[in-house]
Amino acid sequence: MNQADEDYLRPAVSPNLTTTLVTEFIICGLPSLEQYQLLLFCVFLLIYLFTLIGNGSILFLVVLDRRLHTPMYFFVSNLSVLDLSFTTVTVPKMLAKFSMNIDTISYTACFAQMYFFGSFAATECVLLAVMAYDRYVAVCFPLHYPTIMTRRLCLLFITITWSGGFFTPLTALILALKLPFCGPNIIYHYYCDYSPLLQCACTDTTINVAVGSAICGFGLLITFTLVVVSYVKIILTILKMNSKNGRMKTFSTCASHFTVVSIFFLPLIFIYVRPKASYSSDVDSLVALLFTVLTPMMNPVIYSLRNKDIIEAFKKKMHPLSDRLTPKYNI
Numbered sequence: 001m002n003q004a005d006e007d008y009l010r011p012a013v014s015p016n017l018t019t020t021l022v023t024e025f026i027i028c029g030l031p032s033l034e035q036y037q038l039l040l041f042c043v044f045l046l047i048y049l050f051t052l053i054g055n056g057s058i059l060f061l062v063v064l065d066r067r068l069h070t071p072m073y074f075f076v077s078n079l080s081v082l083d084l085s086f087t088t089v090t091v092p093k094m095l096a097k098f099s100m101n102i103d104t105i106s107y108t109a110c111f112a113q114m115y116f117f118g119s120f121a122a123t124e125c126v127l128l129a130v131m132a133y134d135r136y137v138a139v140c141f142p143l144h145y146p147t148i149m150t151r152r153l154c155l156l157f158i159t160i161t162w163s164g165g166f167f168t169p170l171t172a173l174i175l176a177l178k179l180p181f182c183g184p185n186i187i188y189h190y191y192c193d194y195s196p197l198l199q200c201a202c203t204d205t206t207i208n209v210a211v212g213s214a215i216c217g218f219g220l221l222i223t224f225t226l227v228v229v230s231y232v233k234i235i236l237t238i239l240k241m242n243s244k245n246g247r248m249k250t251f252s253t254c255a256s257h258f259t260v261v262s263i264f265f266l267p268l269i270f271i272y273v274r275p276k277a278s279y280s281s282d283v284d285s286l287v288a289l290l291f292t293v294l295t296p297m298m299n300p301v302i303y304s305l306r307n308k309d310i311i312e313a314f315k316k317k318m319h320p321l322s323d324r325l326t327p328k329y330n331i
Contacts, residue, residue: 021181021182021183022107022181022182022183022185022200023106023107024104024105024106024107024110024185025104025105025106025107025110025185025186025187025192025197025200026103026104026185026186026187027093027097027103027104027105027187027189027190027191027192028103028186028187028188028189028190028281029094029097029098029103029190029285030190030285030286031188031281031282032282032285032286037098037099037101038098040098041095041098041099044091044094044095044098044293045095047091047293047294047297048087048091048092048095048293050297051083051084051087051293051296051297051300052084052087054297054299054300054301055080055081055083055084055296055299055300056080056084057300057314058076058077058080058300058310059077059080059081059084061310061313061314062074062076062077062080063077065313065316067309067312067313068309068310068313071134071149071154072131072134072135072138073309074154074158075127075130075131075134075154075157075158076131076303078127078158078161079124079127079128079131079299079303080299080300082120082123082124082127083124083295083296083299083300084296085116085120086117086120086121086124086292086296087292087293087296089113089116089117089120089191090113090117090190090191090292091292091293093105093113093190093191094190094191097190105192107181109192110187110192110197111173111176111177111192113191113192114169114173114176114191114192114193114194114197115169115170115173117191117192117193118168118169118172118173118194119165119166119168119169120165121165121268121291122164122165122166122168122169122219123161123162123164123165123166124165124264125165125219125220125223125224125264125265125268126160126161126164126165126223127161128223128227128261128264128265129223129224129226129227129230130157130158130161131257132226132227132230132231132257132261133226133230134149135230135231135234135254135257136230136231136233136234137149139234139237139238139250139254140233140234140237168215168219169215171211171215172194172208172211172212172215175207175208175211176194176197176198176201176208179198179201179203179205179208180201180202180203181200181201181202182202183200183202184200185200186200187199187200188281188285189281189284189285189288190285190288191292193284193288194212194272195209195212195271195272195284196281196284198212212272213272213273216268216272216273217272217273220265220268220269220272220273221269221273223265224265224269227258227261227265231254231257231258234250234254235251235254238250238251238254256302257302257303259302260295260298260299260302260303263290263291263294263295263298264290264291264295267287267288267290267291268291270287271284271287271288
């Protein structure tokens with residue numbers, strides 16, 4: 001973008017202006033990969049479709065198959081809803097940018113995207129901590145699992161998870177809405193994120209940065225600590241198992257779970273729990289792809305599609321369909 005374009009996008013304002021002149025923002029996307037727009041569109045479209053099909057299939061199977069009406073799959077189905085919502089908030093806009101170069105987003109839509117993205121991210125953090133606790137109880141206290149993870153406790157966990165997730169970003173959102181945006185209106189990211197949006201404000205944002213960092217830091221570190229503690233206890237219990245096959249199977253499952261959880265948490269911590277001075281739009285945009293695109297695609301595979309219960313449920317639902325599609329021959 002040349003200097004004339006920047007001057008055009010920067011409205012002429014008086015020093016005493018306290019109101020917002022910006023009515024829309026320009027999403028930069030991934031500037032470092034701009035020459036690969038068509039390739040990026042194809043790759044992210046395939047990932048998005050796989051995410052929709054994978055999470056949608058799990059949700060469909062858990063709802064319809066009564067054998068999957070257990071605490072673990074209850075949480076997995078909620079994770080599928082979250083991943084569907086999480087990716088839909090950001091990826092379609094990114095695809096529009098890559099395919100048709102539609103890079104503008106209205107003021108209202110930008111703040112809505114920022115809020116829902118933050119809400120779904122916070123909800124998933126809490127849900128992953130709850131799922132880690134569920135696995136901890138299942139592995140460490142298998143005989144007491146049905147009496148501990150009761151229907152009432154599961155509903156309480158989910159209520160706290162969703163309500164906590166949607167309330168978490170409200171303070172930061174309200175403070176950001178009070179900021180004046182009088183230009184420039186360029187967001188150096190592929191979605192309306194909190195830090196890049198604050199860069200567009202034409203006033204001091206120290207309080208906003210402090211509040212946002214405190215909320216993100218507290219939430220991320222607490223939930224990730226709970227996840228780590230749960231899996232450490234699980235590993236210690238696995239090491240005490242007598243059966244080598246059972247030990248290896250349980251360890252493999254928990255290791256894959258913790259790996260995908262780490263891919264979600266660590267980039268979030270890297271981006272949101274650090275000083276403002278170290279902000280880099282190019283690096284953050286690439287790192288953000290890990291938890292906005294990669295993790296929602298991997299969750300169905302790691303948590304469900306490798307599980308024999310899900311595979312059996314899929315075969316059961318597909319069997320009547322295959323019978324109807326198979327031609328019958330009279331001999």
